[in-house]
Amino acid sequence: MTDNTARPPVADARARHQELVQEVEAHRAAYYGDDAPTVSDAQYDVLERELQDLEALHPELATPESPTRTVGAASAPTGFESVKHRERMMSLDNAFGIDEVESWLARVGKEAGDQEIVCEPKIDGLSISLTYVDGELTRGVTRGDGTTGEDVTANVRTIATIPQRLTGAAPALVEIRGEVFLPVAAFEELNAGLVAEGKAPYANPRNTAAGSLRQKNSEVTASRPLDVTTYALGALEWGATQVDARVSTQAGIYRALADWGLPVSEFTAVLRGREAIDAYLTDLESKRHDLVHEIDGAVLKVNDRAVQAELGFTSRAPRWAIAYKFAPEEVHTILEDIRVDVGRTGRVTPYGVMTPTLVAGSTVTYATLHNAHEVARKGVRIGDTVVLRKAGDVIPEIVGPVVAARTGAEREWTMPANCPSCGTPLAEQKQGDKDLRCPNSQSCPAQIVDRIAFIGSRGAFDVEVLGEKGAHALVESGVLQNEAGLFSLSMEDLRRVPLLTYESDEKLTKKQVAAGEGGRKAGDVSANGIKLLDNLEEAKSQPLWRVVVSLSIRHVGPTASRALATAFGSMDAIRAADAETLAAVDGVGPVIAEAVQQWFEVPWHVEIVERWAAAGVRMEDERDESLPDTLAGLTVVATGSLENFTRDSVKEAIISRGGKAASTVSKNTDYVVAGAGAGSKATKAEALGVTILDEAAFQLLLESGPDAL
Structure with missing residues (x-):
């Protein structure tokens, strides 16, 4: 509900309204006209929602030409003929949360009673209208401003999944609406080819699909593996053909489209009730990265077309349909710098430092760029506006640059030749590796700190106090030269670590003095330090697989560690096994076997195991022989x-x-x-x-x- 108590002064509101209208129209022109948006969909949605809210507070500002009442953007001169749609192509109102979907369902229920709702994926592509006369494809037109679009018939004819002639009992004339898209895999392959040719990559599949469909040369369009999904009818004339009763429902339209030889979504469902619809939306969102095309939400439509007619339209959208937008996973932000990080296995990884940006529910400042080859493949430069993606709990990823936003001030990045932590020249682990590594694994401070911090992680020994900050303090103070002495730490050792000691004396109250309590003094081991020693003592009894994974052997993660511990039962047995025996273990294989064997050939590696064992770390599992092999082979x-x-x-x-x-x-x-x-x-x-x-x-x-x- 709009809060009219927060109503801004009319003069301020009018000025802001003009700013928003200009900004939204400029972004629409970039998106629909140039296929080169300079803001993300989520950032555009914020601007459009602010404009809607402002007009709700000040209705006098809303005009018929306002972006809140119009669709798309007028076509700029492109060389394509302008064509008027027989029936207007509308937009959709958006819902940005389940609560807004439920409000829409409540409005539909209030006006039309309980209704079946058709739910389908909202494909992130380019809207298209296909006209068939007597079953023959005669025209393909972009949406444009909803009334007039661009004639791209020659290019549409190159899309393999669009039939040149409909099958079955087709109408005399029909406008079929759909979404042209570029499959994700094809987009990635196309970008890889562009970078290999020294050209800038495309930002996302949607813009690439739009640009591909609007090529002057249809041979260029034909070289792009565009696809289409159809979902609606525009103008419809049956002529002498018997009327198809299926078009009385939205679901029936999809069956008719499929029978006519047109592609429709396999993820469409006809549902009734909030619980069923909520479950569909939740399930679809969990699949959003598993589909052949990108989706940014779902579309909900009343199934009964007679009820659709009763509910009618606003100036820009049907009241009988709504688009549910998933939480935004892509935003645009500035790539302020590219730096490198040295990991526990010596791998040197470039990462982007960006203007902090809220995406997928969290503020993101850093995102991995994997390696120098990936930086080149993505074509990003320092200073670029970039597309940043964060899918749920997945590590944030820089997708690519927004080339249209470049000013010329951006600069290329070069991978450093030496380790930023110890200065050792970087090298490939083996010829042809895309990753560069610091070979100084024994004494490189960054690798040592990262390995010790990893030992404390949940996937290893799970030592609560031992994070990156604690690991860094232990190494910087000189208490640990590497991880070998970790389980031998004493109270005296920790007194040399400022992070784990008290900075000043504590003044006791009279009550504490009377009770005989002692105060803490500067230099005493802190509560966190004592907790660290307690945690390390408890960790010594962890199962063997956690000990193996904590050694940071390349390629040996939790799965391989469990397999090795289960197969051999002790560290001595793993160390004594030859490569063939190791490789024969299910879940290990020759690559991991070679890595394990090579690791144990290094004297200082063996010293780590021996010092841990001497400190009391468990090196052998106690097998429970009473457990039956009920899952053998499964x-x-x-x-x-x-x-x-x-x-x-x-x-x-x-x-x-x-x-x-x-x-x-x-x-x-x-x-x-x-x-x-x-x-x-x-x-x-x-x-x-x-x-x-x-x-x-x-x-x-x-x-x-x-x-x-």
């Missing part, structure tokens, strides 16, 4: 939250019974254990016909094997 994937298992304990339960704990679902998966919040993995299991178990069935499987199910 591959199990666990997903979602389980009540009685953590992420680690569920894997240990599978492995301890002879099974393979996999992280991805494939045709070789035997069972998927689905807990609360199971998403795309459960969906993929259904598609592949893999058996899905709840937690109770999983526990039965552990106890008694497949025959008990």
